[in-house]
Amino acid sequence: MVKRRVTSIEVAREAGVSRTTVSLVLNNIPDTGIPEETRRKVLETAARLNYHPNVSGRRLVSGRTHTLALVLHQSSERAASDHFLLQVLRGLDAVTRANDYYVLLRTVDPTQAQDGYGHLIYAGYADGIILSGPLLEEPEAVELYQNRLPIVVTGRLPGQRVPWVDADNYQGAQQATNHLIRLGHRRIGLITNAPRYYLASQQRFLGYHDSLLSAGLPFDESLVVEACFTSESGLAAMNTLLDLTRRPTAVFVASDVVAFGAMHAIRRRGWAIPQDVAIVGFDDVAMSRYVEPFLTTVRLPAYDLGWEVGQLCLQLINQEEPAALEVLLPTELVIRASCGGEAGNGNRE
C-alpha cells in the first residue's frame, strides 16, 4: 500500500472549503476576509493530513525556485582547500537559511566540456549560481552575467566581468611578512602556495614583495621558491632555501599545508623553529594548531566568504542594488609559536 501524496484539494474537501481558501489561509495572504473560525479549521485539517504544498507546483507558478546552486570544480588542488570549502559551505548555508533559500550542490568536471552550469538556471533548478574555485577563464560565467543572470564567483576572474567575493590575499601576505619584519628579520624567504599563474599565488607574492620594499628591505629573487599545494613540494622548496649559502632566517610559506612540509625539512636538519628559522603560514587550516610548534598563520575568512557570496547572489536575484559587485574580505594574522617573539597561543574557541 503506497501512501498517496496529500494535495490542497484533499485539504479543501476535508475542511469543507474551496482550494483557493486553503491557499489563502496557508500563505497568510492579508486583507482577505476569512474569519478566524474558518482559518483555524483549515490549519487544523492541513496539519492533521500532514499536508505539505508541493514545491514544484509553487515554483511553476511563481517562476522562482528559492534555490542557489553551488557549483564546485573538481580541481586538483582540492586537497588543500577541503577544510576551507566546508567552512564556506557553512557560511553559505547560514545566509540561504536566513533567507529561506535552499542549496543545490553540483560538481563540474572542467575537462568534460559537455556539461556546464548555465542549464541550472535555464532549466529552473536554481535562481542563482555560486561558482566555487573558478578556473582562469570562465566564459560561461561571463555570458551568464551578461544576460543579467545572477552568478557570483568565489575568488576572482582577472579581466572578466563577473561579480566576485574573495579573501584579501594581498593584505594577508603583507600581514605575514610585516610580522616577520617586526620581529627583526631582514632575510625573509617566500615559498609560494602554487605556480604563479594562480591568481591567489600571485597576490600573495605581491604582498610579500611590497612589504619588503616598504620596509626598505631588498627583494632577492633567490629567496623565492615555488611550491605546488602539497606538503611534499613544501619540503623540497624549503630544502632549496636551506641550501643557499646565505639562507633566510625566516620564511613566509603561503599555505599551511605546504608549510607543514617545510617544517619537516627544517627539523630533519636538526634545526629548531623558530630559533633557526621562523615560519609563517597561510590559511589557518585546523591542523595548524596541532603541529609543533603551533603555526603562526593568516586566517582566511572562509565562513564570511560563504555568507557574503550568498548574500551578493541573493541581492542580484532580488534586483536589489548591491553595495559592491566585487568584495574583498579582510584576513587576520593568528600569532602562535612558529615565529617566537610575542607568541600568544592564537587559539580561540
Next chain:
Amino acid sequence: MVKRRVTSIEVAREAGVSRTTVSLVLNNIPDTGIPEETRRKVLETAARLNYHPNVSGRRLVSGRTHTLALVLHQSSERAASDHFLLQVLRGLDAVTRANDYYVLLRTVDPTQAQDGYGHLIYAGYADGIILSGPLLEEPEAVELYQNRLPIVVTGRLPGQRVPWVDADNYQGAQQATNHLIRLGHRRIGLITNAPRYYLASQQRFLGYHDSLLSAGLPFDESLVVEACFTSESGLAAMNTLLDLTRRPTAVFVASDVVAFGAMHAIRRRGWAIPQDVAIVGFDDVAMSRYVEPFLTTVRLPAYDLGWEVGQLCLQLINQEEPAALEVLLPTELVIRASCGGEAGNGNRE
C-alpha cells in the same frame, strides 16, 4: 530588458510543429514515427533558442524530482569529521551523477525542534533522504521509513529500523590493536575518540577489547582513557596514561585528531615515538601524513561510504530489492612510521 524564458511552445512554433512533437523528439521516445528530417529540425531550433525544459514542469507531471537530499546535523563534533564529510560528499556526488540525480544540501539544527527533514520528501524537494551524522534517537527517520519513504543513514541507529551504511569500526579497531600485538607489545593502552555513549566509540572499544582477549592478553581497565574529539583532550588523556606506574608501551588512539594531541604529550616528556611509545590512530585524516612521525592509522572508506549510501537510497527509490539494508564497509590499516616495525610509508597517490 529582461530575457524571457524559452518554453517548448516557442520551439514548436519556431520549428513549425506541435509541442507534443517537440517533447517526443527531445525525450527520444521510441516507436514514434517521426522522420529524421523533422527530428533534426526540432533539435536544431531547440539548440538555437537555447531551450532547456523546465524542471518544475517535468517534476510536476512525473512526480519524481531526481534529487537526493543530504541532511547534515550541525553537531559539535564536526571539527573532527570535516575532512571525512567532504569525502563522503564526493562519493555521493559520484553515484548521483552516474544516475542522473541531483543533490540538495540541507543542514538541520537538532536543538531547533521546529524543522526536521521529512518535509523534504513530503513537499517534493527530493525523492529520498540521506541523513549524515544522526543523533542517538531519530524518531523522524524511523517514521519516514515506516511509511516506506526512502531514507538511509550514515552510521547506524541502535535498535531502530532504518537502513544504514557504516564503516566497520569494530574491525578497524581490531586491525589497529592486532598490529600492535603483532609488533610484540603486551601492554597496550586505549584512548577513545569520544564518550562511550557514541556508538562508534563503543565499537572501537570493543574491537580493542576483543583483540586483546583473542591474543591471550589481559584487559586492564586502567589502560583505557576517554577523550572527546579534540586534540587537547588527547593530550590530557595521554598524560594520564604516562603517569601510570606501569605505563603502556603502545597506545591505540581511536581518532587521528586526538592522536595528534597524544603525540604532543609524549614528545613534551622528551620521549620518542615509536621507541618509547608506539601509536596507532584512526580515521586517516589528511594531516596524518604531515605529522612527525607519520601516523600509522586506520583508513575509513569515506568515499565508498558516500557512494554506497547513495546507491542504497536510489535502490529504495526505484523499488529495487537492495542486497542488504544494513551495510558495513571494510576499513584498511595504513602502516606508516608511528609504530616502527615493518613501517612502509603508507602513502599512495
Next chain:
DNA sequence: CCTTTATACTAACACGTGTTAGTAAACTGT
C-alpha cells in the same frame, strides 16, 4: 474503386499550485 494499414503528426488532459476577478449572501443606511 474501396478497404485496410502505415505514416506523421496533434488535441487534450493531467500534474499541484498561486492569484485575479467575480459572486452570492448578509448586513447597513435611509
Next chain:
DNA sequence: ACAGTTTACTAACACGTGTTAGTATAAAGG
C-alpha cells in the same frame, strides 16, 4: 423596502511539461 456595502468565499486561468488517445493523409492490397 431597496440600493449600497461589506463579508466570505469560489470559479477559472496560468505556469510548463509528459503522455494517451485520436486524426488526417498517403500508401498498399484486393
